[in-house]
Amino acid sequence: MRSRQEYQGAIDTLREVGSRARVYLSMPVIEGLTPRALVESSEGVTSEDPSGLPRKDGIFRLDEVGLSCLDHVALYGDAVFEGILIRNRSIFLYREHMDRLDRSMELIDIDSPVDRRTLTERLLETCGQVEFPEGGAGYIRLVVTRGLGDLGINPRKCISPTVFAIVSTIRLYSQEAYRRGIPLGLTRRVRRPDRRFINPNIKSNNYLNNVLALIEGTLGTGFVESLMLTADGFVAEATVDNIFSVIRGEGWEREPSQVTLRTPITEYCLPGITRETVIMLAEKRGYRVSVRDDLMPIDFVGSDKECFMTGTGAGVMPITEIEGVRVGDGTPGAITLELVDDLQAMMADPKNGLPLDPTAEELSVSIGESGSGIRG
Ligand SMILES: Cc1ncc(COP(=O)(O)O)c(C=O)c1O
Numbered sequence: 001m002r003s004r005q006e007y008q009g010a011i012d013t014l015r016e017v018g019s020r021a022r023v024y025l026s027m028p029v030i031e032g033l034t035p036r037a038l039v040e041s042s043e044g045v046t047s048e049d050p051s052g053l054p055r056k057d058g059i060f061r062l063d064e065v066g067l068s069c070l071d072h073v074a075l076y077g078d079a080v081f082e083g084i085l086i087r088n089r090s091i092f093l094y095r096e097h098m099d100r101l102d103r104s105m106e107l108i109d110i111d112s113p114v115d116r117r118t119l120t121e122r123l124l125e126t127c128g129q130v131e132f133p134e135g136g137a138g139y140i141r142l143v144v145t146r147g148l149g150d151l152g153i154n155p156r157k158c159i160s161p162t163v164f165a166i167v168s169t170i171r172l173y174s175q176e177a178y179r180r181g182i183p184l185g186l187t188r189r190v191r192r193p194d195r196r197f198i199n200p201n202i203k204s205n206n207y208l209n210n211v212l213a214l215i216e217g218t219l220g221t222g223f224v225e226s227l228m229l230t231a232d233g234f235v236a237e238a239t240v241d242n243i244f245s246v247i248r249g250e251g252w253e254r255e256p257s258q259v260t261l262r263t264p265i266t267e268y269c270l271p272g273i274t275r276e277t278v279i280m281l282a283e284k285r286g287y288r289v290s291v292r293d294d295l296m297p298i299d300f301v302g303s304d305k306e307c308f309m310t311g312t313g314a315g316v317m318p319i320t321e322i323e324g325v326r327v328g329d330g331t332p333g334a335i336t337l338e339l340v341d342d343l344q345a346m347m348a349d350p351k352n353g354l355p356l357d358p359t360a361e362e363l364s365v366s367i368g369e370s371g372s373g374i375r376g
Contacts, residue, residue, distance in 0.1 A: 013171060016169065016171075017062075017168045017169065017170075018062050018063070018168075020130055020131055020132075020168050020169050021061070021062045021130065021166055021167065021168035022059050022060065022061065022126050022129045022130050022166075022167050022168075023059070023060050023061070023062055023064075023065055023126075023164060023165065023166050023167075024057065024058075024059050024122055024123060024125075024126040024163075024164060024165040024167070025038055025057060025058055025059075025060060025065055025162070025163075025164045026055065026056070026057035026113070026114055026119075026122075026162070026163040026164070027055065027056070027057075027147065027148070027160075027161075027162040027163070028049040028051055028053040028054070028055050028056075028147075028148075028159055028160050029053060029054045029055070029056050030053060030148065030159065033068060033070065033148060034056075034068070035065050035066055035068070037058070037060055037064045037065045038056055038057075038058050038060075038065060039056070041056070041058040041060075043058060043059075044056055044057045044058035044059070045057050045118070045122070049113060049159075049160050050111065050113055050160050051159050051160045053159070053160075055113065055160075057114075057122060057163075059122070059125060059126050059129060062166070067162070067164065068148055068162075070148045070149065070150075070151075071145050071146075071147060071148055071149075071162055072145060072146035072147065072148075072149050072153075072155070072158055073143065073145035073146065073162070073205050075149075075151065075153075076146075076153055076206075077204065077205045077206035077207070077208070078108070078145065078146040078153075078155065078204075078205070078206075079143055079144060079145035079146060079204065079205040080101060080104035080105055080108060080110065080143070080144055080202060080203055080204050080205065081101075081104075081141060081142060081143040081144070081203060081204075081205055082097045082098075082100065082101045082140075082141075082142045082203065083139065083140070083141055083312050083313070084097045084139070084140040084141075084142065084312065085137055085138070085139060085170070085312050085313070085347070086127065086132065086137060086138030086139065086140065086353075086356070087137055087138075087347040087348065087353075088347070088348055088349075088350050089132070089350060089355060089356045089357070090349075090350035090351075090352070090353040090354060090355045090356065091123075091127070091140065091353045091354040091355075091356070091366075092312075092346075092347055092352060092353040093273055093277065093352065093353055094120075094353050094354035094366050095354070095365070095366050095367070095368055096273045096276075097142075097273060098116060098120075098367070098368070099368070100203060100271070100273065101142065101144065101203075103201070104201075104202050104203045104204065105144055107199060107201065107202045108202055108204065109155070110144060110146065110161055111161075112144065112161070112163075113160050113161050113163065114163055116367045116368065117363075117367050117369070119163065120354070120363065120366065120367050121363075123140065123142070123165055123167070124354075124356060124358070126165060126167045127140070127167050127356050128356065129167075130167050130168060130169075132169060133169060136169055137169065137170050137172055138167065138168065138169055138170065139167070139168060139169065139170035139313075140165055140166070140167050141165065141166045142163075142164075142165040143162075143163070143164050143165070143205065144161050144162075144163050145161055145162045145163075145164075145205070146158045146161065147159050147160050147161045147162050148162070170313065172313055172314075172315075173313075173314060173315075173317060177317065178315075178317065178318065178332075178340055179332070180318075180320070180331070180332070181317070181318035181319060181320035181331060181332040181336075182223075182224065182225070182317060182318070182319060182320065183222075183223055183319070183320055183321040183322070183324075184217075184223060184225050184226060184227050184238065184309070184319050184321070184322045184323070185217030185218045185221055185223035185225070185226035185227065185322075185323055186217060186226060186227050186229075186297060186322055186323035187213040187214075187216045187217035187226045187227065187228050187229070187239075188216070188229070189216055190209060190212045190213040190216050190228070191228065191229055191230060191231045192209070192213070192228040192229065192230055192236035192237065192268060192269070193209065193231075194230055194231070194267055194268055195267055200236075200237075200266070200267075200268060200269050200270050201266060201270065201271055203270060210228070210239040210240065211239075213226060213228045213239050214226055214239040217239070225238045225239060225240070225241060225309065225314075226238060226239055227243060227297065227300075227322060229297070230268050233296065234264065234268065234293065234294060234295055234296065235264055235295045235296060235297060235299070235300065236264055236268035236269050237264060237268065237269035237270065237272075238309050238311075240311055240313070241272070241309040241310060241311035241314050241317070242263060242264075242269055242270065242272040242274065242275040242309060242310045242311065243263065243264065243300065243307070243308075243309050243310075243319075244261050244262065244263045244275075244278065244307065244308050244309070244310065245261070245262045245263075245295070245299055245300045245305055245306070245307050246259065246260070246261055246262075246305060246306035246307065246308070246333060246335045246336060247259070247260045247262065247304070247305060248304065248306070248333075248335065252335075256285055256286030256287055257286055257287070257288060259282075259285075259286075259287040259288065259335055260287065260288040260289070260290055261278075261279070261282050261287055261288070261289045261290070261335075262289075262290045262291075262292055262295060262299065263275065263279070263289070263290075263291055263292070263295075264291070264292065264293070264295055265291050265292065265293045266291075267293065268293070272310055272311060272312075273312065274310035274311055274312055274314075274315065274316070274343070275310050277310075277343065277346070278310050278316060278339055278343065279291075281339055281342045281343065281346070282339065285338065285342075287335070297322060297323075300319070300322055300327065301321070301322050301325040301326065301327050302325075302326075302327070303326070303328060303329065304328075305327055305328060305333075306318075306327065306328050306332075306333030306334075306335055306336045307319040307320075307322070307327045307328075307333075307336075308332075308336045308339065308340075315340065315343050315344065315347070316336065316339045316340045316343050317340075318331075318332030318333070318336045318337070318340065320332065353366075354366035
């Protein structure tokens with residue numbers, strides 16, 4: 001049973017998000033099906049949909065517009081998404097997120113109905129309507145769905161993709177959590193499928209397996225995240241974060257090459273953008289990075305190790321125990337703390353993303369029309 005206090009916390013968070021949020025929505029216009037707020041809106045862009053129908057977009061408050069019950073994201077979780085952070089009035093690693101969205105769409109055979117430039121310009125307009133608190137973080141949840149279809153699963157009976165983006169504020173882990181680290185649960189029964197099942201490289205809206213893994217690994221504990229294993233018992237990732245272990249060899253304090261980071265291969269886990277960024281930051285410091293298919297839970301704990309998880313929301317989060325077994329001395333390790341700082345420094349620099357008021361050049365680099373992404 002959930003307590004009143006828990007409900008109240010959830011309600012407060014929703015109210016905060018809802019009061020600031022704006023939603024960008026783009027879909028074909030079908031009488032009797034498309035939300036009226038969109039059909040009747042006199043603002044926004046009208047274009048031709050791949051289906052030949054008119055396609056409309058608009059920017060709304062959360063309570064003005066809804067998602068159709070016939071959208072296959074609602075019926076079957078048939079959609080892909082990105083969660084993107086806004087720091088210092090810049091959309092952090094925007095181009096990397098859009099590239100991953102394209103790869104996810106390709107893997108589930110969705111053609112984007114909106115070109116990247118138009119989508120980016122409309123997302124920036126949406127961001128422009130949100131009041132981000134001074135110094136606080138913003139968040140974009142961008143979703144491309146299979147679209148409206150009948151009650152069967154067949155995607156060929158869907159009209160064309162719906163694109164929507166919720167832009168709002170986000171509550172992140174406290175600074176205290178980064179100083180003290182957090183404990184992780186360990187999920188044993190529910191397993192992380194590899195590429196033969198639901199390919200973990202697709203960032204799809206079908207998260208039920210991860211939800212079940214989170215319930216199993218955290219139920220009745222104070223844990224907020226849990227580690228998932230593959231069918232063969234190897235460590236894959238946490239339910240919404242990637243995982244790293246750090247090994248410090250002889251003389252690591254003076255010799256960076258004595259430090260090795262280990263993380264699972266992307267056969268088992270989402271190719272996290274923070275994961276890739278941290279690999280780059282670690283290599284820049286001269287640390288070795290070993291991407292492996294044989295990591296066991298025991299490889300992440302013990303007095304000679306450090307452990308951290310990575311994610312858009314979590315950044316680099318130190319892990320101090322896994323299912324009650326201590327990592328290091330039970331406090332965040334030195335290497336982990338360096339990487340926490342390196343990533344936070346990167347986030348603080350608006351050049352590492354798409355500024356909310358970009359120059360023409362910044363816009364064109366961010367949407368991949370010129371230059372290269374942050375990692376070249
Ligand atoms: C299953 C899973 N793994 C890892 C991550 C971290 O990925 P990123 O760093 O791109 O946020 C996420 C983030 O949503 C996730 O859902």
